[in-house]
Amino acid sequence: MLVREIRLRHANGLHARVAARIVKVSGRFRSRIVLCVGERRASARSIMAVLMLAAAFGATVRLETEGPDELAAMEAVSAVLVAPGERK
Amino acid sequence: MITFALHGIGVSGGIAIGRAQLVSHATLEVAHYTVPAARVDQEIARLDFAVDEVQKELTALHNTMMRSGEVPGEFGAFLDVHWMILNDPTIAEAPKRIIAEQRCNAEWALTQQMNVLIDQFDQIEDPYLRERKADVVQVVERVLKRLMGKPGSLPSAVAEERTILVAHDLSPADVIQFKQHHFAAFLTDLGGVTSHTAIVARSLAVPAVVATHNARQMIRDGEMLIVDGSSHVVIVNPDRAVLAEYRLKQSEKLKRLRSKPAETLDGQRVMLNANIELPGDLAQVLDSGANGVGLFRSEFLFLNRYGLPSEDEQFEAYRAVAAGLSGKPLTIRTFDLGADKQKADLEGLARVAPNPALGLRAVRFCLAEPKLFGTQLRAILRASHYGKVRILIPMLASVAEIDATIALIDEAKENLREQGEPFDANVPIGGMIEIPAAVLAMGGFLKRLDFLSIGTNDLIQYTLAVDRSDEAVSHLYDPLHPAIIKLIALAIGGANKAKVPIAVCGEMAGEVLMTRLLLGLGLRDFSMHPAHVPTVKQRVLGSDVGAIKPLVERIKRTDSPAKLAALIDKLNA
Numbered sequence: 001m002l003v004r005e006i007r008l009r010h011a012n013g014l015h016a017r018v019a020a021r022i023v024k025v026s027g028r029f030r031s032r033i034v035l036c037v038g039e040r041r042a043s044a045r046s047i048m049a050v051l052m053l054a055a056a057f058g059a060t061v062r063l064e065t066e067g068p069d070e071l072a073a074m075e076a077v078s079a080v081l082v083a084p085g086e087r088k
Numbered sequence: 089m090i091t092f093a094l095h096g097i098g099v100s101g102g103i104a105i106g107r108a109q110l111v112s113h114a115t116l117e118v119a120h121y122t123v124p125a126a127r128v129d130q131e132i133a134r135l136d137f138a139v140d141e142v143q144k145e146l147t148a149l150h151n152t153m154m155r156s157g158e159v160p161g162e163f164g165a166f167l168d169v170h171w172m173i174l175n176d177p178t179i180a181e182a183p184k185r186i187i188a189e190q191r192c193n194a195e196w197a198l199t200q201q202m203n204v205l206i207d208q209f210d211q212i213e214d215p216y217l218r219e220r221k222a223d224v225v226q227v228v229e230r231v232l233k234r235l236m237g238k239p240g241s242l243p244s245a246v247a248e249e250r251t252i253l254v255a256h257d258l259s260p261a262d263v264i265q266f267k268q269h270h271f272a273a274f275l276t277d278l279g280g281v282t283s284h285t286a287i288v289a290r291s292l293a294v295p296a297v298v299a300t301h302n303a304r305q306m307i308r309d310g311e312m313l314i315v316d317g318s319s320h321v322v323i324v325n326p327d328r329a330v331l332a333e334y335r336l337k338q339s340e341k342l343k344r345l346r347s348k349p350a351e352t353l354d355g356q357r358v359m360l361n362a363n364i365e366l367p368g369d370l371a372q373v374l375d376s377g378a379n380g381v382g383l384f385r386s387e388f389l390f391l392n393r394y395g396l397p398s399e400d401e402q403f404e405a406y407r408a409v410a411a412g413l414s415g416k417p418l419t420i421r422t423f424d425l426g427a428d429k430q431k432a433d434l435e436g437l438a439r440v441a442p443n444p445a446l447g448l449r450a451v452r453f454c455l456a457e458p459k460l461f462g463t464q465l466r467a468i469l470r471a472s473h474y475g476k477v478r479i480l481i482p483m484l485a486s487v488a489e490i491d492a493t494i495a496l497i498d499e500a501k502e503n504l505r506e507q508g509e510p511f512d513a514n515v516p517i518g519g520m521i522e523i524p525a526a527v528l529a530m531g532g533f534l535k536r537l538d539f540l541s542i543g544t545n546d547l548i549q550y551t552l553a554v555d556r557s558d559e560a561v562s563h564l565y566d567p568l569h570p571a572i573i574k575l576i577a578l579a580i581g582g583a584n585k586a587k588v589p590i591a592v593c594g595e596m597a598g599e600v601l602m603t604r605l606l607l608g609l610g611l612r613d614f615s616m617h618p619a620h621v622p623t624v625k626q627r628v629l630g631s632d633v634g635a636i637k638p639l640v641e642r643i644k645r646t647d648s649p650a651k652l653a654a655l656i657d658k659l660n661a
Binding site: 012013014015016017019020023024046047048049051052054055056057 | 165166168169172176205208209212216217218220
């Protein structure tokens with residue numbers, strides 16, 4: 001299992017559109033992908049779960065990936081978390 | 089009826105007067121009943137079906153939106169979010185367990201589950217994230233409407249009367265549908281400056297007041313409303329004096345806008361012309377404050393009749409409009425018959441072409457029927473004596489067609505001279521740019537013609553090889569395809585360099601979200617439905633061509649549709 005901690009720098013935190021992109025990206029991998037904020041844990045495959053994490057600006061998100069493609073999944077989901085909203 | 093005022097946040101300025109139309113909210117009307125054990129599976133299937141239908145609805149809206157390019161690109165992202173919420177197990181699966189456990193109806197199960205989710209959202213500290221519960225409610229609302237057998241779409245505005253939409257809240261899917269209706273104003277209980285309603289209302293230049301808290305409960309269907317977006321106020325059931333006062337305010341503002349020249353913030357003068365189909369449309373043109381008529385479609389002469397209109401009959405129709413414009417320019421497009429405008433009683437069109445859009449139509453048909461064409465040309469020339477008339481030739485693909493048409497015009501002039509009929513010997517002759525070949529080989533056009541007009545609808549159809557009326561491919565019709573932008577840029581740039589006047593007279597010209605792009609590409613002459621003239625003028629008045637130039641340069645170079653949409657949003661921000 002891989003673990004990485006990422007601090008959210010987007011003004012509105014894990015807002016709906018970023019959450020949607022996390023779900024979309026996660027759908028490409030077979031690994032288990034979990035986001036944690038404090039005590040709360042959410043499957044990256046469920047938009048409701050990700051939204052309910054209530055990860056606001058400045059929150060630290062712990063990203064866990066486990067499975068055959070855990071490294072690729074970690075990189076892809078991290079990329080969304082690190083630069084949310086950036087589409088260029 | 090009691091007059092009262094409601095206060096909110098005016099997110100889009102201006103005054104609208106009209107009748108209220110309430111949007112029903114399924115979440116407020118859900119009934120509870122028990123389902124016999126034997127029917128539980130059936131109830132679950134009913135929920136599955138409704139979720140499925142809403143999924144299709146959202147996908148279809150997404151496609152419509154991408155095609156029209158009329159709605160800010162971020163709405164695509166909002167629809168994606170709603171699609172995912174709809175497919176999330178908490179919405180698509182959890183209510184099924186409730187149905188099975190409590191033996192209740194699908195609507196009730198779904199509403200209960202929604203309330204559970206709302207409670208969870210309410211515990212979120214961050215106010216922005218907490219408000220995402222609105223997305224959940226909006227998605228559930230759509231599914232409930234399906235379950236209750238009500239279509240998900242908004243009621244359509246009654247065309248003859250100004251209609252003001254009053255809703256508790258509006259979802260992105262709702263607001264995308266606004267584009268298909270013509271509401272005079274929007275009112276919502278919820279919302280803020282950045283809500284979907286606000287964004288769309290501003291893009292449509294329609295007054296809107298949001299965050300009224302209880303407008304939806306206080307106002308009844310059909311009540312008279314004044315929405316003053318600039319003063320953040322709504323007046324319900326105004327008395328005659330108040331109504332008169334606001335009508336005056338409204339008309340003065342329109343009058344000021346009407347007489348104001350269309351000029352950008354950095355002093356670029358822009359021509360805003362009107363497209364008309366019937367001589368009777370003239371009054372609306374004069375009312376709109378348009379500079380003149382940029383496109384007078386002449387096919388009306390064939391409406392509801394048998395046989396061909398005579399030269400005198402045509403002359404009379406053209407003359408009336410030319411004279412009525414009192415010196416303002418009138419661009420008459422010669423017959424664009426064929427293709428979708430089939431006229432079986434015309435000999436040349438009696439046979440059904442296998443591919444009408446690529447067949448014998450417009451100038452091709454006219455050149456094949458020189459007698460019919462000559463009659464029209466003589467009638468137009470005669471009308472040129474009574475106003476500032478210009479002749480516009482549709483669907484040119486090659487210089488040979490231009491030369492043949494000019495030869496016919498010269499012949500018509502010769503005829504009239506012999507008959508001693510007065511006409512303007514220097515009547516300008518222009519061509520429509522609607523076939524990609526015309527753009528790519530524009531040099532010959534620029535040498536032979538006095539002006540050009542881009543017909544974007546056909547240009548898109550021919551460039552992308554998409555028939556917009558064919559449902560199977562209509563989603564591929566994309567005004568913002570990089571190839572379309574490049575072709576339009578090429579045409580405008582080429583004409584400006586050669587100092588040949590060029591206009592856009594397709595739907596794009598009247599679309600306020602395209603105004604800045606076209607200005608940035610160098611366009612200074614727009615022709616549109618007269619109803620769009622005031623809104624486009626407002627956009628022109630608020631645009632700085634110098635400032636948007638770098639962004640437009642980037643748009644011209646972009647090949648990625650997603651990037652393009654983002655850049656266009658930025659341009660319109």
